[in-house]
Amino acid sequence: xxxxxxxxxxxxxxxxxxxxxxxxxxxxxxxxxxxxxxxxxxxxxxxxxxxxxxxxxxxxxxxxxxxxxxxxxxxxxxxxxxxxxxxxxxxxxxxxxxxxxxxxxxxxxxxxxxxxxxxxxxxxxxxxxxxxxxxxxxxxxx
Amino acid sequence: xxxxxxxxxxxxxxxxxxxxxxxxxxxxxxxxxxxxxxxxxxxxxxxxxxxxxxxxxxxxxxxxxxxxxxxxxxxxxxxxxxxxxxxxxxxxxxxxxxxxxxxxxxxxxxxxxxxxxxxxxxxxxxxxxxxxxxxxxxxxxxxxxxxxxxxxxxxxxxxxxxxxxxxxxxxxxxxxxxxxxxxxxxxxxxxxxxxxxxxxxxxxxxxxxxxxxxxxxxxxxxxxxxxxxxxxxxxxxxxxxxxxxxxxxxxxxxxxxxxxxxxxxxxxxxxxxxxxxxxxxxxxxxxxxxxxxxxxxxxxxxxxxxxxxxxxxxxxxxxxxxxxxxxxxxxxxxxxxxxxxxxxxxxxxxxxxxxxxxxxxxxxxxxxxxxxxxxxxxxxxxxxxxxxxxxxx
Numbered sequence: 001x002x003x004x005x006x007x008x009x010x011x012x013x014x015x016x017x018x019x020x021x022x023x024x025x026x027x028x029x030x031x032x033x034x035x036x037x038x039x040x041x042x043x044x045x046x047x048x049x050x051x052x053x054x055x056x057x058x059x060x061x062x063x064x065x066x067x068x069x070x071x072x073x074x075x076x077x078x079x080x081x082x083x084x085x086x087x088x089x090x091x092x093x094x095x096x097x098x099x100x101x102x103x104x105x106x107x108x109x110x111x112x113x114x115x116x117x118x119x120x121x122x123x124x125x126x127x128x129x130x131x132x133x134x135x136x137x138x139x140x141x142x
Numbered sequence: 143x144x145x146x147x148x149x150x151x152x153x154x155x156x157x158x159x160x161x162x163x164x165x166x167x168x169x170x171x172x173x174x175x176x177x178x179x180x181x182x183x184x185x186x187x188x189x190x191x192x193x194x195x196x197x198x199x200x201x202x203x204x205x206x207x208x209x210x211x212x213x214x215x216x217x218x219x220x221x222x223x224x225x226x227x228x229x230x231x232x233x234x235x236x237x238x239x240x241x242x243x244x245x246x247x248x249x250x251x252x253x254x255x256x257x258x259x260x261x262x263x264x265x266x267x268x269x270x271x272x273x274x275x276x277x278x279x280x281x282x283x284x285x286x287x288x289x290x291x292x293x294x295x296x297x298x299x300x301x302x303x304x305x306x307x308x309x310x311x312x313x314x315x316x317x318x319x320x321x322x323x324x325x326x327x328x329x330x331x332x333x334x335x336x337x338x339x340x341x342x343x344x345x346x347x348x349x350x351x352x353x354x355x356x357x358x359x360x361x362x363x364x365x366x367x368x369x370x371x372x373x374x375x376x377x378x379x380x381x382x383x384x385x386x387x388x389x390x391x392x393x394x395x396x397x398x399x400x401x402x403x404x405x406x407x408x409x410x411x412x413x414x415x416x417x418x419x420x421x422x423x424x425x426x427x428x429x430x431x432x433x434x435x436x437x438x439x440x441x442x443x444x445x446x447x448x449x450x451x452x453x454x455x456x457x458x459x460x461x462x463x464x465x466x467x468x469x470x471x472x473x474x475x476x477x478x479x480x481x482x483x484x485x486x487x488x489x490x491x492x493x494x495x496x497x498x499x500x501x502x503x504x505x506x507x508x509x510x511x512x513x514x515x516x517x518x519x520x521x522x523x524x525x526x527x528x529x530x531x532x533x534x535x
Binding site: 003005007009013015017019020024025026027028 | 265277
């Protein structure tokens with residue numbers, strides 16, 4: 001027998017919300033667990049890098065235990081690098097920002113951009129620097 | 143000479159032109175098919191599905207072509223007459239089996255899963271609530287359809303248009319009201335293409351300039367492990383609670399797992415490209431072939447098209463209203479516009495939220511924030527579909 005329309009509407013809305021609320025809570029819990037694990041790994045990585053890097057001129061290393069502050073420091077470092085190196089040697093500010101962001105993405109810890117200069121090297125064997133890098137990357141396994 | 147004239151006369155009597163004169167509805171349906179082809183090709187209204195649907199409609203309404211025999215599928219017992227299909231069926235009959243047996247929509251979801259990025263949802267799980275709120279359109283339209291005299295199963299099939307998800311609409315309709323499949327499929331895909339026209343006025347009417355200008359904070363990065371665990375966890379959780387949602391949710395999550403795991407690149411590419419394209423052709427063509435004049439040219443179709451607009455409108459409103467509530471509860475951290483993206487039209491609805499937000503504040507980039515509710519809507523509409531099939535099937 002077909003249920004009444006109000007039963008269908010009430011049950012449907014309640015169940016849709018209940019299932020998605022449950023899913024929300026599970027994802028939040030998962031997120032908390034993995035954020036905690038990532039923070040712990042970042043702290044350990046920063047702590048192990050702090051020891052050999054303590055005598056380096058690039059001394060912008062996050063102290064041990066400050067893993068939670070690493071990300072804001074990276075953001076500050078990127079912002080600082082961008083402003084400090086605006087148009088160095090004719091390189092536009094936007095290019096400096098893009099290069100800094102790329103370095104930040106692959107860096108495992110705090111970093112400092114010392115300089116950005118345009119590579120004026122001419123083509124070698126008919127290939128530009130980008131082309132040579134691509135050939136190197138593709139032929140490395142061989 | 144007489145034999146020759148007799149043969150010509152016989153061919154003329156068997157020709158489709160004779161059929162057109164006998165039943166003018168064929169001619170009307172051919173015109174409707176041509177209009178849909180125009181919308182698909184020139185206006186680019188969801189052409190990937192609307193074009194095969196429209197052409198299937200054209201083929202099915204050429205008198206005498208006999209491309210499909212709906213009487214083999216719409217039997218009194220409710221089960222297809224497989225012996226008739228296998229012995230006397232044509233191309234469209236065989237292709238329609240994939241629709242009738244609920245095979246094509248889950249396979250399309252498999253392809254959709256390979257193209258979906260759930261990271262905005264994982265990093266902001268509250269988006270799921272916006273996806274849930276947008277499904278209010280389904281149930282409001284169900285109520286409206288019941289008030290207009292449709293049966294429960296028919297009303298459920300019409301209501302699912304509000305989920306803004308073509309495969310889900312087809313999946314539910316083939317199970318609950320297969321005789322309405324043509325009208326519902328045409329309504330669903332036409333309105334999905336009209337999302338950029340339907341949603342903005344509703345979004346602007348329900349929000350203030352200040353709310354629309356809210357800039358949301360950047361989403362946290364999501365690790366690969368989280369992205370791999372998410373589809374597995376979703377499938378287990380949703381399928382255990384609601385087994386009828388398992389085919390759709392399971393295939394969506396399988397596709398996503400294939401993409402996120404990164405270890406099955408070859409089959410992931412096949413699922414998202416070749417397989418999805420093949421199924422799209424089969425699905426569109428066979429659904430289009432079900433639209434004959436006697437089932438499509440009725441007041442029911444007019445009501446379905448009207449209710450489809452209601453479904454989309456209320457789905458958008460539901461998402462925006464919950465977005466406003468979340469904005470208040472978070473003291474202005476959530477832009478209510480992203481609630482409109484809770485309808486399942488990925489990624490169109492998210493783009494609409496981005497555009498409307500950018501009109502108020504050109505520096506506002508809501509796209510990734512809106513993708514969270516957008517993909518949540520896919521899950522939400524699949525859950526709603528499972529509930530409707532469970533209760534009304």
